Amino acid sequence: MGHKIELDDVQSPNSHQWEELTKPLRNGAVGSRILVTTRKEEVVTLMKANAELMPLKKLGETFCLSLFYYHANIDESIVSKEFHDIGLELVKRCNGGLPLATKTLGSLIHLELDDSERKEVSKIRYLCLLHATKSDSLVSLLCNYKRLRSLTMIDSFNRFIGSIFESIVQLKSLGAITLCPEWTVGLEEIPETIGGLIHLRYLDLSGNKMLEEFPSAMGSLYNLQTLRLVGCKLIRRVDVERLINSRHLYVKHCDSLRLIKGIEKLSHLQRLDEFRLRGRNNLEHLKDLNQLQGSLTIQIYGHPKMADNAAILVNKPHLLQMELNFISADELSQREIMDGLQPHACLESLFISWYKGGTFSHWLSSLHSLRVLILRFCRNIKTLPLLGKEETSIP
Template identity: 25%
Template sequence: MKVAMNHEVKDWLRKLKDVAYDIEDVLDEFATEALRQKVELPNNMIVKQVRRCFSRSNPLVFRLQMANRIKDIIERLDRIQKDDVRAKSQFTTQSVDMEINNDFRRHTNSVVIGSEVLGREKDKENLVELLTSGGNQENVMVIPIVGIGGLGKTTLAQYVYNDERVKTHFDLQMWVCVSFNFNVANIAKKILENQSESELKEKLSKKRYLLVLDDVWNEHPGKWEDLRKLLIGEASGSMILVTTRSQEVASIMRPIKSFYPLEGLNETDCESLFNERAFGKGKETNYPELVEIGKAIVKKCGGVPLAAKALGSLLCLKRYKKDWLDVLHTEIWNLGEQEREILPALRISYNHLPSHLKQCFAYCSLFPQDHEIDVGDLIHQWMAQGFIQPPLRGSHVTLEDIGNRYFRELLWRSFFQEVREDRFGNIKECKMHDLVHSLARWVAGIEWSEVDSGNRPISIPEGVRHMVVRGKEGDVLNHQTLITFDRAQKLRTLYLQGDEFNELGISSGFVSSLRGLRVLKLRDLGMRHVPSSIGYLEQLRYLDLSGNDFEALPNSICRLYNLQTLRLEYCTSFDEWPRDMTKLVCLRHLELKSKFAMKYMPCGLGQLASLQTLGYFIVGDSNDRRKRSLKKVMGGLGELHGLNQLQGFLCIDGLGNVRDARDAEEAKLKDKSELQSLKLCWLTECSRLPLEDEQVFENLQPHPNLKELKICNYEGIKMPRWMTLSSSLLPNIVELQIFDCSNLKCLPLIGEFPCLRHLSLFSLNSLESICNRLVVRGNKGAVEGGNH
């Protein structure tokens, strides 16, 4: 049963939530002060204590400030308690009016999962027949698939797109997710991967093609005609398959005959989909009473697959009759037509989520349209917000493990879909159906906001905690930009989005006014320097500076004692680390996708024992005269010694700069059991003897759990013993790449690696044998020959 609330009740709840946030802020500040003392006081204790007497971190000043804030919180709680009875009297049991924002659409592709197309065989055959046997009256013919949200229009289009008969019939296949913004130039670029409109006409000339335009909302005939002119080629039989919710959209696209109306699944197929989620495949016979209730629930789903999957997932762990009857008889099914824009089944699923999953789901409202969600990054942001319940003391389970569990539960309940896995089976990306995304925006309510800066003051609405600010080239964000300064301090999340590669000015005053932030994204803004005031954001847990043009990080960033995630991907000019990196004691993820200008890693990095993600480690050249001034801050390969929690991918570059093979042994790669992929690169400007590289390589033995190994620019003549003596030392290797190794003469017996599936060998100019088997060399590399 839903509860309707008048403005007085909503105001009372908002005040209560605001106090809860403020209580959390106070507790976090106490924890931060304790962490600061732990980090700063052990070294130069007397000097530090004298300085603190005259600084903003003076203990007496801090305690006085906290005492005043606690007193204020107690007074506010007293006032809220007095309003409690009056507010409760305003609750009524009736339906809630809900406003849904439909301006945000999902991004799709042509990949289809077989289990998602139950009951669509007939539709598939009909569409394949239309596509492959269409008449030749026109060069380009259109088939729109029309149906309400959640029916599976995109899934059906993917199913047809990947059919072998369709692939054989057309010379060219293309897939574009159009979504809300029907921009002809952008669609052309998507088709051609950022090429021009004239190149589009050239590409389509004399070719019979299939183009899928997914999720089309444009109802302006002129825009469609502009695109149609570009798509007319000389080859007859070309087809455009469109998915849309609107019959009006379908009609203006001038289909061959009419549109293809997609109906709901029949009850049998819908029940099968529901039962598979609710009971497991073939196990529904164990619960005959629940199956009967399930049939009644399925009828209310109206044949919509998304609804059946969501409710089946919701009930999969519930085996009491009462729980099933509660879903069957909920008042949400009786919502009016306007309120049914978000499927009732999705709202029921959301209402049954535990509180920690509700806030994780609502946080996804921040994502812009057409956004592919990086699952690992999403979990890191959940961590930063404190949404993930910490593991029990002494447990080997990490926050990331629990976050993955949260994600998989939301995925199972159909709040996420279309997952993409890497070659090792790890989920990397996912998407949200547009109905689900609308639900996330609705449940987030007043706590999120999205605005344009436009070089004018930004008003932060009351209650907003998570904010997206869109800026344009030349915008300057300063302390005067945020006109509600007190509300700026309450923000927990800020995404700044600019035009990619354009410079957006950000002043120190603007940053320092955001002291309550947990997550700050300053990605692709063209920033040439990072404001030193960033060190004032003491509650910051997540900082993304990727894609900017700064050369150095200010040392003040090392005052962010709570920082868990620091993203520095594609910072092409970055080459100078802050000197006090060891103070970032909570750092877990240092995201480096490429080394770019970096010539060394910071001294003391190895003390960050919680580090799980690194990506790149660059061995600096300590003999380079130009960098002798950096010698004291330059960390050697031994910094990897204590980083045994490193996971995923690690590239060690500049191994040619290792002067002592014992440094390589000190790295202790064989203790890093969570690493899945390792790249070893020797490229250096100095000349070395092959024997030196062989000694270094010998001491870089990885853990047996490693799945991918890449070796590049190795100057040795032979491979290390741990690769040649026994493949049991690398029993899990799935992919092996060896390239640009000009002196290498002999490879290990590759056929003895039991799990090897992918092998790449190229630019091995001196290769003579693979464990004494002769090698036949070609122009591009080497291939094994001899007896098999």
């Protein structure tokens, strides 16, 4: 009798991992099958599927709405017409009927109905505010949600935060906060009172273009695992020294950032989207961050201080994509800098831009798993190192 293995929602194809997985299965019992679900055609191509593909249609609105109510823990049969219309409008935005998006949205809402008033909502865990403005009613509203676990405010404020934050820090059960302005300039400062949210695990302040610094009280958030600061263009210094439980740090497009203080202590850090080699940021600060995975962009400014050895990035086997942007410096310096940026041989994708040198570092030939190489504005390069079978000339 054959066996079955299910791999659900495969997102990041990796030829090496797939080959290792299938090796012990090649001599399996007759009738054995591997069922793979994915939203990406390249996954199917990578796996060289020889069976019939079964494209799935998106769910209709009725089924989407039922799925939404189920994961939001709401009895569909007793909701009011007003709430029904709101729910219908929400599921229409779930990418046109994708069940995963619908389930996720329902889980975020996750309302619990009160036993005494079955037609009303008493206990809110997740709250999302769109385009909210400063008002006494909003402050009062937040104060009533003592069991709130997650608060999202999108395009909901413009430089006013004091009174709102005073209400937010009273919500001691908060585990996730998202304060993204989108169309407004956003916050200019974060009050010290944020240090009282000791259960906070997720903080997203992306897009707050006027934010320049963090209060020292941020160090009290020792349970924080994810900090997102994407697009905080004026922030110059981020202190993560005491955030020892951090797993994810996103600082892309923080154009003024010159120091991530204490990053060398985050030995459990798994995701770092960008690191700027300038100011007091040193490549050696990444030496012990060997759990880094996914992709990493390194912005290289001028003549940064490089590590004494080239083992900083080569010890990070889980980094599969790397982007090197040479902002300035002369040809000779850039070649020396590149020599110190050698990645692990498992790297699958490499993007190099604005490199002025005439040749690349020797380590490019050692990237045996490399599947994608993109060169942008590397105008002095005439030949590439050995890639595959032979040296490649560039016309």
